[in-house]
Amino acid sequence: MLFDLDGVLVDSRDAQLATLAGYATAALGKRVTVADLPADAATTPREYVLSDLGLDGSINEEGWAAASATATLTAEVFPYVAGTLAALREAGVGTGVVTLRSRERVNWLLPQDILDRLDTVVCYEDAQPKPAPDGVLLALDRLEVSPRAGIFVGDTETDIHAAHAAGVTAVGAGWGFAGPEALTRAGAHLVMPRADHAAFVLPLLVGIGRQEDNSKRS
Template identity: 55%
Template structure:
């Protein structure tokens, strides 16, 4: 029996890849004084620490620049929910199952990254400032503690090997989001119990994976 479904955000609920790449390219352009296009970024830029990407492009003091420019640049870049996310979350809630978000994003970004309708369907949100980042299991454990749900009663839907490792370390069933950053094979290799291939399956796919409201 599963009493909670936890989600990563970027690459799972939110299609933010192009926004992250555009933000990296914009900061590099402003810092270097020459045009840096998304196509100039390294192939793994979306999944590499941003300061590492910027330093590799020749940007000096990338930490300081990101502290100043990252949020304004990201806020103006285009992000969108993956199709089916809102309906899937609503179906999970309608089934009487708790929901939670465990993300590396800062809490202050959530109101302008996620629509109010999605935030209203999340019972708990654990952000960067709340716990050690994944693949550490701390955020997953904190979300479950706040929900009052045991690890054996929960699943975690993530799109990177780090998400899978965090779930496994917390004793939670890891489910892969094959449409996200890492891809289905990387999620299987990391130990995902099952990989969903379409965000439209968030509701039925998770509900079908032994995700049911706990007996009362």
């Protein structure tokens, strides 16, 4: 079972918006607050958001990293995560993260006890970014799981499109950045409206998937 990071495992929406505002403040030399950002800033590529604020050209990655490092101090892992990952491991289910974050920033966001519960982490530098299926397929290959048996839990249309392209079951995390309606429109096979649903829905999905797989082989 694979997960996106931001908005799915980590409550980082406010941190993402604060990073955008902080970077824009430093680059423009004037105060930019979260309220000044476009309404869809959390789900829009950063280049477009910053362009709307009056910034043109490439992003200074050192400046972005500094803004992100400060902002992510406020991000916290969702309460369901530790117990769910532990339950999946106990059931013999491989787990992983497929994220657009760099490996450095993954380590900023996830505490070591959560990283220890994951079997693989695929970052921005490891594969073609979503919505391409490459990262999902790389994680499945590392876990030795076929796409037919794979599940990817994401919170944006990009995640759902990547899941479809990889041929895995697409599960929408409705508590994340895009919201349940957008995930349904994008084609999620199942949308969980709230994070507290994950603790019992995800292990159930694994059990159903195994039953279906066994029935196809018999």
